[in-house]
Amino acid sequence: MSVEEREVILEVKHLKQYFRLDKRSVVKAVDDISFEIYKGETFGLVGESGSGKSTTGRAIIKLYQPTSGEVWFEGQRVDTKLSHSKKKAFNKKMQMIFQDPQASLNGRMKVEDIIAEGIDVHNLATSKKDRLNKVFELLETVGLNREHANRYPHEFSGGQRQRIGIARALAIEPSFIIADEPISALDVSIQAQVVNLMNQLKKERGLTYLFIAHDLSMVKYISDRVAVMNKGKIVEIAPSDELYHAPLHPYTKSLLSAIPLPDPRTERRRKRIGYDPSIHNYSQEKPKWLEIRKGHWIYGSDSELNDYEVELQGK
Numbered sequence: 013m014s015v016e017e018r019e020v021i022l023e024v025k026h027l028k029q030y031f032r033l034d035k036r037s038v039v040k041a042v043d044d045i046s047f048e049i050y051k052g053e054t055f056g057l058v059g060e061s062g063s064g065k066s067t068t069g070r071a072i073i074k075l076y077q078p079t080s081g082e083v084w085f086e087g088q089r090v091d092t093k094l095s096h097s098k099k100k101a102f103n104k105k106m107q108m109i110f111q112d113p114q115a116s117l118n119g120r121m122k123v124e125d126i127i128a129e130g131i132d133v134h135n136l137a138t139s140k141k142d143r144l145n146k147v148f149e150l151l152e153t154v155g156l157n158r159e160h161a162n163r164y165p166h167e168f169s170g171g172q173r174q175r176i177g178i179a180r181a182l183a184i185e186p187s188f189i190i191a192d193e194p195i196s197a198l199d200v201s202i203q204a205q206v207v208n209l210m211n212q213l214k215k216e217r218g219l220t221y222l223f224i225a226h227d228l229s230m231v232k233y234i235s236d237r238v239a240v241m242n243k244g245k246i247v248e249i250a251p252s253d254e255l256y257h258a259p260l261h262p263y264t265k266s267l268l269s270a271i272p273l274p275d276p277r278t279e280r281r282r283k284r285i286g287y288d289p290s291i292h293n294y295s296q297e298k299p300k301w302l303e304i305r306k307g308h309w310i311y312g313s314d315s316e317l318n319d320y321e322v323e324l325q326g327k
């Protein structure tokens with residue numbers, strides 16, 4: 013299906029999320045970003061620590077009131093104050109999975125009750141037995157088993173805890189999941205298992221993911237498209253393959269150069285490219301967005317955009 017025909021599930025328009033620290037200082041955590049996410053895709057959001065990725069996710073899921081801009085979900089504007097029933101409907105459709113499964117699961121609660129929390133809030137079980145059966149089913153869906161329902165989070169490994177987090181998110185059958193660095197805290201050997209599980213669930217349940225990560229190493233494999241974020245701004249958006257083979261923004265190039273290569277010989281020769289933001293002369297030349305190739309968006313001044321066009325012709 014061509015990109016234009018795809019249904020947009022989430023649209024973020026000129027979103028700003030500022031935090032006032034005191035009378036004089038404001039943190040511009042998210043500073044005028046716009047993007048669309050298509051139904052059924054995995055949209056990666058990458059950038060180094062502090063670039064505003066989590067704030068973006070939290071603003072979308074209504075944990076913050078945005079400073080300005082708009083968020084549209086399934087054709088409805090959701091960044092404004094919603095009526096009780098609309099808020100509840102929204103909460104049922106969008107869920108979040110967190111980086112640290114240890115911190116995001118209540119250690120005093122049994123797995124059964126952790127997973128069933130959403131089921132209770134949204135009255136999705138007809139009886140106690142139905143509730144427990146639903147929990148059993150969810151545990152099996154994420155590769156755990158029913159005996160686990162009676163245990164506490166500390167009795168599990170990191171990867172298993174993340175599976176519990178995923179089961180909890182799935183319990184209310186959402187259509188959209190924001191996964192905020194869901195594998196960063198896990199051993200490398202476990203990361204692929206969790207990613208495979210998420211991919212399988214996505215296919216089976218027609219889910220859409222906003223997948224947040226620090227670096228591009230995993231994200232380029234699992235995302236259909238990737239947005240690169242730096243200091244509150246998105247600087248490049250492209251299909252994963254295109255971003256990988258024809259990166260244009262110097263910050264994207266820097267992130268790509270940080271990925272270790274599997275072959276030890278080429279890995280030894282890998283050069284890290286640094287990123288120096290002072291190369292942009294945006295006080296003289298105002299930057300803007302350009303769709304430089306179909307689906308490939310890049311942020312820059314007129315002269316930079318010209319240079320990018322020339323560079324792209326050679327690729």
Ligand SMILES: Nc1ncnc2c1ncn2[C@@H]1O[C@H](COP(=O)(O)OP(=O)(O)OP(=O)(O)O)[C@@H](O)[C@H]1O
Binds near residue numbers: 040059061064
């Ligand atoms: N509630 C808050 N109050 C004040 N400042 C905040 C708040 N939340 C985030 N920030 C600041 O906003 C900026 C972006 O933070 P955010 O957590 O969104 O970054 P991130 O890209 O998710 O980073 P990481 O990769 O480390 O998780 C940082 O400078 C952070 O200190």
Ligand SMILES: [Mg+2]
Binds near residue numbers: 065066067192
């Ligand atoms: Mg974060």
